[in-house]
Amino acid sequence: MPDLSPKIDAAALRDRLATPDAPRLLDVRTPAEFAASHIPGSYNVPLDTLREHSAELRGSLDEVVLVCRTGGRAAQAERALVEAGMTNVHILDGGIVAWDAADAPLNRNRSRWDLERQVRLVAGLLVLLGVVGGVAVPGLEWLAAAVGAGLTIAALTNTCMMGMLLAKLPFNRAPACDAERMVALLRDRRP
The missing domain is CATH 3.40.250.10 (Rhodanese-like domain)
Structure with a gap:
């Protein structure tokens, strides 16, 4: 359209x-x-x-x-x-x-905090957890790859599944x- x-x-x-x-x-x-x-x-x-x-x-x-x-x-x-x-x-x-x-x-x-800042925090924590945790639990580093793929898709489609999910949490609801x-x-x- x-x-x-x-x-x-x-x-x-x-x-x-x-x-x-x-x-x-x-x-x-x-x-x-x-x-x-x-x-x-x-x-x-x-x-x-x-x-x-x-x-x-x-x-x-x-x-x-x-x-x-x-x-x-x-x-x-x-x-x-x-x-x-x-x-x-x-x-x-x-x-x-x-x-x-x-x-x-x-x-x-x-x-x-606005939703974009929350997305950056959660994405960053998940990537950090995946990379650092991958040392102790082999395969956990794929979590970082999944977050990276999700952020890429969010940018290409101009939508953000993580943002939509975070918006549903109680502290984001007025x-x-x-x-x-x-x-x-x-x-x-x-x-």
Whole structure:
């Protein structure tokens, strides 16, 4: 499917947010990632929730900018909304990382690690365990090879199975996003 909606960079989005007809910002990261840092005024609608309720969201939104860490999940959310019939959908180019690099306002809660940092920690520990443990337990070094293969596949497909698994752990879960409440909130707060 061709890219039907343009990406918007951080500077252009800041300008648009200052206008009376500002688009809605939907952050499709996990609730824990959203709690750690988010753009003021954005709404957390995790990717799975957005996919499940895309038709309802379509009826509540005129223009939307999708936000995630770097743009991968936002692109998946864009496809879901476009398939549901929305036409005025944009993606924050470079995601929260680009927004932060542009020194744009960001609500932060440093008590949580973002998912990418957790993936790096777990992958590094598994590789270290595989290499060092392979001295005592022959064959354990294949764990390091498996992690390397998984990271390669993650890069090639722009998905991360380890990240998806880590997102399901209790410390990465914040209160669930109530889709009905979110749709009502978005409908009631039209610009």
